[in-house]
Amino acid sequence: MKLKSRHLLGLEGISKEEIGLILDTAETFKEVLERPIKKVPTLRGVTVVNLFYEASTRTRISFELAEKRLSAELVNFSASTSSVKKGETLKDTVKNIEAMKIDMVVIRHQSAGTPYFLTQCLSSSIINAGDGAHEHPTQGLLDLFTLREKYKKIEGLKVVIVGDIKHSRVARSNIWGLKTMGASVAVCGPTTLMPYEIDKMGVGVYSNLDEALRGADVVNVLRIQLERQKGGLLPSLREYANEFGINSDRLKRLNPNFTIMHPGPINRGVEITPEVADGPYSVILDQVTNGVAIRMAVLYLLSGGEGKVE
Amino acid sequence: MPFLESEEENLPRRKGVLIMDEKTVRRALTRIAHEIIERNKGAENLGLIGIKTRGAYLAERLAKIIFEIEEVQVPLGFMDITLYRDDIQTKLDQPIVQKTEVMFDVADKIIILVDDVLFTGRTIRAALDQIIDFGRPKLIQLAVLVDRGHRELPIRADYIGKNIPTALNEQVVVKIQEVDGEDSVTIEKEKRK
Amino acid sequence: MNKKTSIEAELIIAGGRIIDPASKLDKVGDIYIRDGKIIKIETKKLIPRKKIRFSPEIIDAFDKIVTPGLIDMHAHLREPGREDEETILTGSEAAVAGGFTSICCMPNTQPPIDNQESVKFIYEKAKSAKCKVYPVAGATKGLKGEELTEIADLVKAGAVAISDDGRPIYSSSLMRYALEYSKMYDLPVISHCEDLALSSDGVMNEGFVSTVLGLKGIPGVAEEVMVARDIRLAEFTKSRVHIAHVSTEGSVNLIREAKRKGVKITCEATPHHFTLTDEIIKTFDTNAKVNPPLRTKKDLDALKKGLKDGTIDCIATDHAPHSIEEKDVEFDAAPFGMVGLETALGLVITELIEKKVLTWIEAIARMTINPVKILKLNAGQIKVGMPADLTVIDPETNWVVEPKEFKSKSKNSPFGGRKLKGRAFLTIVGGKVAYQS
Numbered sequence: 001m002k003l004k005s006r007h008l009l010g011l012e013g014i015s016k017e018e019i020g021l022i023l024d025t026a027e028t029f030k031e032v033l034e035r036p037i038k039k040v041p042t043l044r045g046v047t048v049v050n051l052f053y054e055a056s057t058r059t060r061i062s063f064e065l066a067e068k069r070l071s072a073e074l075v076n077f078s079a080s081t082s083s084v085k086k087g088e089t090l091k092d093t094v095k096n097i098e099a100m101k102i103d104m105v106v107i108r109h110q111s112a113g114t115p116y117f118l119t120q121c122l123s124s125s126i127i128n129a130g131d132g133a134h135e136h137p138t139q140g141l142l143d144l145f146t147l148r149e150k151y152k153k154i155e156g157l158k159v160v161i162v163g164d165i166k167h168s169r170v171a172r173s174n175i176w177g178l179k180t181m182g183a184s185v186a187v188c189g190p191t192t193l194m195p196y197e198i199d200k201m202g203v204g205v206y207s208n209l210d211e212a213l214r215g216a217d218v219v220n221v222l223r224i225q226l227e228r229q230k231g232g233l234l235p236s237l238r239e240y241a242n243e244f245g246i247n248s249d250r251l252k253r254l255n256p257n258f259t260i261m262h263p264g265p266i267n268r269g270v271e272i273t274p275e276v277a278d279g280p281y282s283v284i285l286d287q288v289t290n291g292v293a294i295r296m297a298v299l300y301l302l303s304g305g306e307g308k309v310e
Numbered sequence: 311m312p313f314l315e316s317e318e319e320n321l322p323r324r325k326g327v328l329i330m331d332e333k334t335v336r337r338a339l340t341r342i343a344h345e346i347i348e349r350n351k352g353a354e355n356l357g358l359i360g361i362k363t364r365g366a367y368l369a370e371r372l373a374k375i376i377f378e379i380e381e382v383q384v385p386l387g388f389m390d391i392t393l394y395r396d397d398i399q400t401k402l403d404q405p406i407v408q409k410t411e412v413m414f415d416v417a418d419k420i421i422i423l424v425d426d427v428l429f430t431g432r433t434i435r436a437a438l439d440q441i442i443d444f445g446r447p448k449l450i451q452l453a454v455l456v457d458r459g460h461r462e463l464p465i466r467a468d469y470i471g472k473n474i475p476t477a478l479n480e481q482v483v484v485k486i487q488e489v490d491g492e493d494s495v496t497i498e499k500e501k502r503k
Numbered sequence: 504m505n506k507k508t509s510i511e512a513e514l515i516i517a518g519g520r521i522i523d524p525a526s527k528l529d530k531v532g533d534i535y536i537r538d539g540k541i542i543k544i545e546t547k548k549l550i551p552r553k554k555i556r557f558s559p560e561i562i563d564a565f566d567k568i569v570t571p572g573l574i575d576m577h578a579h580l581r582e583p584g585r586e587d588e589e590t591i592l593t594g595s596e597a598a599v600a601g602g603f604t605s606i607c608c609m610p611n612t613q614p615p616i617d618n619q620e621s622v623k624f625i626y627e628k629a630k631s632a633k634c635k636v637y638p639v640a641g642a643t644k645g646l647k648g649e650e651l652t653e654i655a656d657l658v659k660a661g662a663v664a665i666s667d668d669g670r671p672i673y674s675s676s677l678m679r680y681a682l683e684y685s686k687m688y689d690l691p692v693i694s695h696c697e698d699l700a701l702s703s704d705g706v707m708n709e710g711f712v713s714t715v716l717g718l719k720g721i722p723g724v725a726e727e728v729m730v731a732r733d734i735r736l737a738e739f740t741k742s743r744v745h746i747a748h749v750s751t752e753g754s755v756n757l758i759r760e761a762k763r764k765g766v767k768i769t770c771e772a773t774p775h776h777f778t779l780t781d782e783i784i785k786t787f788d789t790n791a792k793v794n795p796p797l798r799t800k801k802d803l804d805a806l807k808k809g810l811k812d813g814t815i816d817c818i819a820t821d822h823a824p825h826s827i828e829e830k831d832v833e834f835d836a837a838p839f840g841m842v843g844l845e846t847a848l849g850l851v852i853t854e855l856i857e858k859k860v861l862t863w864i865e866a867i868a869r870m871t872i873n874p875v876k877i878l879k880l881n882a883g884q885i886k887v888g889m890p891a892d893l894t895v896i897d898p899e900t901n902w903v904v905e906p907k908e909f910k911s912k913s914k915n916s917p918f919g920g921r922k923l924k925g926r927a928f929l930t931i932v933g934g935k936v937a938y939q940s
Contacts, residue, residue, distance in 0.1 A: 002403045012715070021406070028407045032393070037443040040393040089832055111835035112717040113787030132835070133717030169717055195714035196722075300393075301404050 003301050007126040009115050010135035011176040019180060023145050025297035026290070032069065033293060043072035046303050047102045051094070052078045052129070053109040058264055058288065059129050059139070063106050066295035072303075075102070090114070091121050098122050104303060107131070125302045133167045139263055140173030142294040144181060146287050147218060150259060155182030158255070160212050162244060163222030163271055164193040170263045174220060175201050188212035189222075189244060192233040209244050213253040220261040221246050224271045237270050247273040251281075259283055326483060326496035329474055335455065335486075335493040338471030339368065342453050343375040345469050350420055353382040355448070357419040361437055362390045362408050365425035367488040368455060372424060385419075387412035394436035410440070417445035422469075426484040428454040431465035456495055458482045512560065513537045514934060517550045519564025519895060523571060523885035524868030534569060536891040539934035544885060562936075564895050567928055570867045571883045572604025572634075572892030576874040577668070577693075577747060577771060577819035578844060580606075580636070582628065583621075584613025589824040589912045591625065595632035597822070597844040597911035599938035602927030604634050604892035605882050606822075606844070607874075610641040611669040617641035617652045622660035633937045634930075635892070637663045637880065642681045642692060648673050651680060658688045663878040666693035668747055671729055673699060678733065682742035691743040691769070691877055696729035696754070697721075697795070706835055708781040708796040716784065718834060721796050723751035730754045734761040737768055745877055746770035748821050750795035752805035759814040769877050771817040774843060774850035775917070777806045783917060789830045789837035791917040793823070807860045816873045818866075820847045824913030842911050846904055846918050848896065852925030856898075895929035897940070902926055 001021050011019070032040055048067050052060055060076070067074040077097065088096075094105065104125045107115050112132030119126050130136040147154050159178050165171045165187045178185045179202055186204035187194070199205050206212035213219065224244075228234045251258065260272075260282045268274045277284060330338070347353055353376050360369025366388040373386045390408040398404070423437055434452060441450060453469035458476045474497065476482060481498045485491075512535040521532045521544070532546035555561045580594035589597075591608070598606045608625060610616035616625060622638050629636035640662035644650045646669070654665060665685055671694065672678040681692050702725040707713050709720020730746055734757060737744040749755060749770045761768050775793060780800050783791045791797060809815040823840025830837050851870065855861045861869075875883030882892055904921045906914035930938035 001406065025407050028390070028393075028409050031409060031411075035444060039443070041439065042393040042395075042398055089828070090836075091831055109833065111833040114833040116787045117833050131717070133719075135717070172715070172717060196709050196720060197711040198714055200711045201715065300407070303398075304404055 006302055006304065007115070007119050008137050008298055008302060009119070009126065009128045011137045011140045011173045011180070012135065014137075014176070014180065016180050019141070019144065019177060022141055022294070022297050022301060023148055025301060026141075026145050026293040029296040029300070030290065030293040032296070033289075039069045039071060041071045042300060043067070043070040043303055045073075046104065047073040047075065048104045048106060048299070049075045049077060049097055049102050050129075051097075051105055051107045051109075052076070053107070053114075054130070056108050056130070058291070059108065062288070062291040063129060063295050065292050066299055069292070070296055070299055072299065090117070094118055094122055098124060104299065127298060127302065130169055133169050133172070135173045135176075136169040137173050138291070138295055138298060139170050140177040141298070142287055142291045143174055143220065143261060143263075144177050145290045145294055146261065146283050147259065149286070149290070150283065151217070154178065157183040157218055158186070158216045159183050159218040159220060160186045160188055160216045161220045161222065162188045162209065162212070162246065164224055164228060165189050165198060165222070166193045166195045167225065167228075168222050170220075170222060175203055179203075186212050186216070190234060190240070193228065209250065210253060213250055215253075215255060216258070217255050218259045218261065219246060219254065220263075221272045223263065223265065223267060241270050245271055245273065246276050248275055248279070251276065261287060263287070326498035328494060328496050330472060330493075330495035332493040335471070335495070338455060339371055340375055342469040342471060343372050343379060346372070346422055346451075346453065347376065347380060349451075349468070353380040353384055355418075355420050357385045357387065357414055357416060357421050357447075359387040359389050359412060359421055359423050359437070359441065361423065361425040361433060362388055363489060364484055364486050367486055368426060369422075369424035372422070372453065385414035387414060389437055389440060391433055391436040391440060394440045396432060396436065412444055415445060416441060416447045418448045420449045420451065421447040422451050422453055424453045426455050426486070427482050428452070428457045428465075428467050428470075429460055429482075431461045431463035434465050435463050455484060456482055511537055512542060514891075514931070515550065515561045516564050516569055516893060516895060516931070517555050517561050518552065519567045519569035521546070521569045521885060522863050522867050524864050525571070525872040525884040526886065527864070528885065529864055534885065534893065536931070536934045539891055541885060541887055541889050541891050543887060562895070562929065564929075566897075566899070568863065568896040568898050569885070570894050570896060571871040571885050572930070572932065573602045573848065573870045573894050574605045574874045574880070574883055575603045575820050575822065575844065575847070575870075576607045576817060576878060577773075578606045578608055578822040579611065579824065579840070580608040581612060581824055583624065587912070588826050591628040591632050591636055593910065593912045594822070594824075594844070595629075595634045595636060597842070597909060599633045599930040599932065600910045600927065601844040601846070602848045602894040602896065602930055603844060604894065604930060604932045604937070605637065605880060606634060607637045607639050607663060607878065609639050609666065609668045611646055611667075615641050615646045617644055617646065619653070619656040619660040622657055622662050626661055634932050635882070637661070637878065639664045639666050639668070639693060641665065642667050642672055643677065646670060648677060651677070651684060654684055654688065654690065658690060662690075663880065664691045664693050664745065666695065666747070668693060668695045671695050671697045671699065675732060675736065679736050679740060682736055682740040682744060686740065686742040689743070689879070691745045693745045693747050694729070694733050695747050696726045696733060698725045698728050701725035701728065705796075706792060707784050708798045710781055710799055712781040712784060716787075718784070721794070723753055723798065723802065726751055726795055727753040727757060730757050734758070734766055734768060737761075738764070738766045741767065743767045743769070748773050748776065748795055748819070749806065749809070749815060750776045750798050750802060752802045755805045755809040755814055759809065759812070762814060769816045770814070771819040772806045772810060772815045773819060773821045774847045774854070775821075775841060777803055777810065778850050778854050779917065787834045788917055789832065789834055790841055790915045790919075792834065792837050792839055793821075793841050794839035807855070810855065810869065811860060811865070816869065816877065818847065818851060818869045819874070820844055822911075824911055825915045826913060827915075830915050840915070842906075842909065842913050842916050844911060845909050846916060846923070849902070849904070849923035849926050850918070852896075852898060853923045857924055891931055891934035893931040894927055895931070896925060897928040898925045900924070900926060
């Protein structure tokens with residue numbers, strides 16, 4: 001058993017067996033993280049570049065920790081779009097970096113498809129750390145891992161993703177991953193933030209939160225961006241909080257032993273109330289912990305030997 | 311999580327020379343258990359760590375025999391050494407990592423590391439590094455069912471079930487009840503690719 | 504008489520199947536050319552094949568199709584301003600290689616073609632081009648959508664239409680005035696229909712594919728609301744409007760209805776819009792990034808239907824060269840546009856004629872006489888006395904698109920590697936062989 005591709009660009013098209021392998025491997029790494037020395041020499045001699053073209057705190061730290069705990073060499077490159085736009089092209093930048101002999105690239109970029117573009121310019125393994133509204137596969141995987149840890153299996157779970165589905169890469173990666181693992185998925189949000197024909201991805205579509213929550217096991221709450229109000233997509237955050245905010249009253253509609261997830265960072269009091277975010281059913285901090293283990297597993301599985309063309 | 315698949319199982323069966331059978335394996339393990347107790351003057355401060363896959367079961371058996379002799383329950387751990395391998399960057403596919411389960415504190419203990427075959431010594435090197443990352447044992451000793459020679463590192467075993475001089479193109483196949491349904495050691499002529 | 508003419512002729516295209524939509528001619532025959540003009544069309548007493556072989560002035564068109572020279576009423580030649588991407592010369596080389604004998608160049612150059620001098624510049628440059636080049640001039644100064652250009656002057660200099668192509672004339676009142684004013688000269692306004700607020704910063708068709716890819720969508724209605732506006736304005740002003748690169752089912756339906764009501768509206772569709780759907784974007788190929796974007800199967804079928812029933816008058820390339828550097832970037836950052844002059848004919852034959860969407864005569868009409876009627880060019884017919892602009896097509900040849908071999912300076916085609924059937928064998932401009940495969 002091994003991964004079919006030497007890149008991780010998204011969860012679309014990744015098989016159940018491959019996801020299973022990544023989650024199983026992450027379990028081992030989670031155990032490593034509990035050791036007195038939370039570090040193994042596995043990726044000694046492997047150089048990873050973290051290319052962050054978009055601001056990120058937790059994903060970047062999570063990848064950095066994962067790399068360090070695998071003993072990889074790492075280099076960080078952060079760039080604001082504006083300065084990059086004036087200067088050299090993305091292709092020139094990455095070609096230059098690769099010329100310094102690197103093995104893997106972790107990329108976060110505001111433009112969908114950029115990791116795919118890199119696979120065509122570089123010979124390194126590419127890991128997508130979030131590309132526009134396209135995919136955020138390691139987030140999807142860590143959400144799957146967190147759910148499997150709690151429920152033992154993902155098959156049959158009813159998951160509702162709430163919020164700005166249109167602009168969310170987390171939603172897309174979660175939908176692909178959850179569907180592949182046999183969960184049933186619904187999305188819920190204002191109709192202005194629902195992408196065209198999302199139902200064709202095989203999900204239920206709701207604009208009434210109370211209906212969507214009825215009988216669900218898991219609620220994955222997405223962050224709502226302030227800019228959506230300016231773009232005319234939302235009348236106000238106040239109205240959003242009223243209509244789509246998760247509060248303790250709404251939790252009554254869920255199945256017993258339910259779970260609340262959030263990819264962070266949280267706007268407390270907007271998409272989720274503080275008491276829900278901090279409730280016993282919230283796995284928000286477990287998601288963060290598991291993120292490191294998942295990223296270690298992905299780095300490990302993609303860091304094959306020299307003959308890694310196959 | 312399935313246990314590590316026996317690599318040999320995927321190969322066509324080849325006739326080999328039987329070196330040890332169930333009885334001789336049992337005798338060898340019993341003798342090793344006695345030697346361990348004798349050398350360390352009892353079983354009080356011991357800890358057994360078996361290297362996955364077959365070494366783990368052999369360690370389990372040794373713990374049982376030691377208990378039968380000394381009535382001391384020696385703490386038992388299992389170790390997957392994949393993450394400490396020195397060939398991880400040269401392999402085509404990444405090996406499947408299994409769980410390492412060392413639930414006791416190794417610090418200041420006498421650790422008996424258990425494996426089925428001692429060959430190049432590279433696996434043992436990886437295991438030693440891993441144990442030391444768990445803590446600082448007082449002493450580490452090595453017990454193996456078979457020593458087939460051809461060391462590539464300065465490593466030797468403290469307890470050996472059987473020394474089997476081999477040629478490099480030969481292969482030592484260890485089967486144990488828990489994994490393969492029988493206890494046996496055979497030498498096969500052709501080296502596996 | 505026959506013998507005498509054949510001696511007088513400088514060039515004879517012999518034995519080809521002549522298809523001339525204007526005269527509804529579809530017969531094997533010989534075309535005699537002298538002084539850049541067609542002097543005789545003979546379909547009865549054909550020159551024997553034996554003789555053809557030994558006469559250098561006779562071109563053997565046996566098994567070939569001879570049509571009026573193809574006309575592309577929508578190309579971007581990038582000169583002046585971006586001569587690194589295309590020039591009038593290289594654009595014309597690409598055109599004749601694709602079987603075109605006349606092309607219209609759009610005004611969105613740097614600086615734009617928005618005054619008499621720049622129109623004259625195009626004609627000056629076109630003198631050394633391989634084919635005839637007709638400038639479409641800007642409808643507003645600087646293509647800024649604020650003030651009308653000096654349309655009378657532009658017409659005198661030879662502009663064949665006005666347009667702000669690349670952008671819509673966003674102000675409805677200015678569009679009204681452009682239509683009203685150009686009516687004095689019977690000049691069509693070519694409209695790039697796009698509601699900029701609806702298309703916003705979209706980069707591909709808004710549909711299921713954009714949802715999956717997370718790329719920002721340009722909805723079909725962004726085009727349709729402007730098509731609807733222009734129909735109403737054309738109807739109100741009783742002026743001629745030509746809708747460029749129609750891409751959606753909705754637009755086709757609106758135009759069909761408008762034509763039924765007698766509105767003076769014409770339109771064109773591009774080969775890429777009737778061949779490709781947004782599915783191709785799944786590999787984030789920036790060469791497939793084009794505006795209007797590639798739509799869905801439903802739209803593609805509607806375009807074919809519109810081409811068949813005459814709702815869509817013309818096939819035009821929207822040839823839009825871009826340098827490799829500009830296209831070899833992340834999808835959002837790439838410019839819109841693809842080259843098309845050298846693939847258009849092959850796509851028309853492969854996708855429309857071979858698939859029985861259009862007959863030969865219908866397809867050729869949409870690339871010859873129909874644009875001629877809109878732009879009032881002296882071309883597009885096989886008729887005695889007409890300029891000898893002819894395209895000889897090898898309809899059976901199978902070939903693979905190889906952008907590296909394009910005559911165009913730019914190679915930004917999403918059709919690389921695609922197998923096509925049929926291409927230009929010979930292109931004759933003004934009686935001279937401009938291209939021979």
